[in-house]
Amino acid sequence: MTAKAGNFAPVTKKGAAYGLGIGPGEADLITLKAYKILQEADVIAYPALEDGASLARQIVAPHMPEGRTEIAIRIPMGPPADSIYDAAALEIGEHLRAGRTVAVLCEGDPFFYGSFMYLFGRLAEAGFPVQSIPGVSSMMACAAQLGAPLAAKNDVLQVIPGPLPADRLKSQLADTDAAAIIKLGRHFAKVRQVIDELGLTDRARYIERATLDSQKMVPLGELPTDATAPYFSMILIHRRGDAWK
Structure with missing residues (x-):
């Protein structure tokens, strides 16, 4: 109750x-x-x-x-x-x-x-x-740590939870200018596959535990194929690569 x-x-x-x-x-x-x-x-x-x-x-x-x-x-x-x-x-x-x-x-x-x-x-x-x-917010902190502005001009920015089904993730990412994918954790492999299928891997940045001593950040494509992600991790994507372009 x-x-x-x-x-x-x-x-x-x-x-x-x-x-x-x-x-x-x-x-x-x-x-x-x-x-x-x-x-x-x-x-x-x-x-x-x-x-x-x-x-x-x-x-x-x-x-x-x-x-x-x-x-x-x-x-x-x-x-x-x-x-x-x-x-x-x-x-x-x-x-x-x-x-x-x-x-x-x-x-x-x-x-x-x-x-x-x-x-x-x-x-x-x-x-x-x-x-x-x-x-x-974690999204603002991740953007700052990565040196990756989230959006500019008339960009549409989406916040997408990693637990969404793969088909929903794909439809959301297929038609957006910029995205922050949150709550990765055990959904990381699924999210990564969707990003790869859409040809967005070279525009995706990965970060975990932003601003903490244990922070880790890397271009998504440089992570090993068997890499895992903690719950407190995020992927930022911009179709132009950088929002200022």
């Missing part, structure tokens, strides 16, 4: 919740606004692996204030888990009802494929003050 307004006790005293866009990985890419809210928050929540660490928590570790209540939201990989977001919204809601400020850490930008949107919907429908603080 989704934790909508009816699942919360009446709101009498309200704190505020903020989804903080903390950037793609490099600690210094957090915005000043997000940093200020982080320092003032009473409670800090963040997504984490079911049985592991939180990348979001690791990104802001140099900036984390001491003595704050922390909430690790254990989220499995795959489709949004309604029960987990329901429970997290209820827990955060209790802090908001007590008048506390809650900062929810979000890798990249909260509203660009970010898990915070599922909390935002639940908290907003329940009548709590909640706001998204924009951050540097």
